[in-house]
Amino acid sequence: MVDLKVCIGTSCHVSGAHNVIMTFQHMMEKYQLYDKVELGGTFCMGVCSGTTVAVSVNDTIYAIAPESARTFFKEHVLPLCQ
């Protein structure tokens, strides 16, 4: 099971955390990954920047631009599901 978490702390929230969650959710649905990925929210991961959203994949933390959520998912999450 891939543990995928999106930060919904204050900074990440205003930087578009929900956009990232929605896109991840959409990808989960599109590829029907419910038994492969567990998607959840988490509080501040200490990498707030004011423009990026913190995401953790199996405990590796990334700070991504919300516009790149789809690419990120394809590159960092999908391969783990194969």
Place this chain on the structure above:
Amino acid sequence: MAEKQYMTVDGIPVEIEGEKNILEVLRKAGIQLPTFCYHSDLSIYGACRMCMVENEWGGLDAACSTPPKPGMKITTNNARLRRYRKNILELILANHCRDCTACENNQNCKLQDLAMKFNITDVRFPNTAVSNKNEDLSSLCISRDAGKCILCGDCVRMCNEIQNVGAIDFAFRGSKMKISTAFNMPIAQSPCVGCGQCAAVCPTGAIVVKNNIDPVWKAIEEPGVKTTVQIAPAVRVAIGKEFGIKNGENTMGKIVAALRRIGFDEVYDTSLGADLTVIEESEELLERLEDNEDLPLFTTCCPAWIQYCEKKHPEMLKNLSTSRSPMQMFASIIKDQATKSSRKSFHVAVMPCTAKKFEAARDEFKTDGMPNVDAVITTQELIRMIKESGIVFADLEPESIDMPFGTVSGAGIIFGVTGGVTEAVLRRVASNKNRSTLLSIATSGTRGMDGIKEFDVPYGDKTLHIGVVSGLGNAETIIGEVKAGKHFDLIEFMACPGGCVNGGGQPFIHREDLDARVDGLYKADRMHSIRRSEENPLIDHLYSDIIKGNVHRLLHVDYLKKGE
């Protein structure tokens, strides 16, 4: 500065400020002449002669088609004019079905209203109406009764000039003249898209909204049937005026209370469906942007627009979003839940829209052969049901909608006005979730009553070029531009001028009163603590539980399939 110019109306000087016709000058002076064939948005026809005024030489001019001139002297009311107008009314009535009490538009009819105002107690001519009932009931959206037509041509000009559909036109000449579809075929087989705008401008009951009240009462009264109902955004700001409440006031709470009294088991808000539409359509937009495929994305909330695209531009169907309309998203979730229960369910949608009646009957939106929405009633029909029930609407204490679908966002509410869908999608798509972003989206060009709006918004390092159109004639214009190679990323289409607030199923109001409805929706949005669809906690819950794994089946549709 140019000098002020005046004309004299009934001995009083009135300023001329660029009005196109005397009628507009008069309205400014507080005089409302009777009219049948004049609508400010349509071309001037000048056929009914009700708006006659007397000029200083004793001649008669039609106020709707005579431009005001400085120094002009007119009389709007004297014995001769009153006699003249009365005479016209009597001639119309002589050729008109007079079963007012049995008419759909009883108390909502210009002819009836004027006959009353001019105190017509007796018609001196024999009644030569074609027949008292000469109906075309073929359409799911509108009903026509030629026996009530006064040949003002309002519907013809609406359908041709504003909607560019041309489903109806004048046929024959002289005393045989009538309004007809091509070859007099049933309207359901004509190019009609069901927008209902013809019914909205018809001054009599010759074209009316199709009545679907009976099956709703029947379901409510049938024991063992669970009745659920959803209320579209635009309904809440259009209903109050009919019950003496301020025009445009949001009366959602009272509507909910009224529907419960009427007997519905569960009452919901279509705005939740709209929130889902925002999520799905945004994702689709982002996907298409990334793949640079099938752009521009066309919105698909409006069934009249979809029919227009299917009938006139089938080659553009691939641009349509596959997201179902808010009404259908909500309905498929309701019906999906209902399959888990043994109780029979009947789902009703209260819509500003006649075209939704057609959408509800489409094969795409059926479960096991049964429509997900069992009946669509328009705002007009709901008003009638409330009156039939004897409910004193104005006195109702507001109530709130039912759980588990009880939270909606402001973004879902502004769907009822042109530009609302776009604004809601932009709120979702924008990465910056500050309050200031909401403001900058609101002022980016989405708002306002213009028929065609075009603007740019930044997205990441890109710029999105967006179009928002209402009125199908405007849709035709923008499609022409797309076909000629102009780039757009997203285009919102609404068939009714101004969007659903001005839907064919709403109580008729004049264009100048429409703004109050629009303001009512924007105000409701401002008052919501949740302004963005993706921040509605219910959305999370729906995706991670109720519709998990079934999003495509429940929320999407392929309009292309039908064309193949």
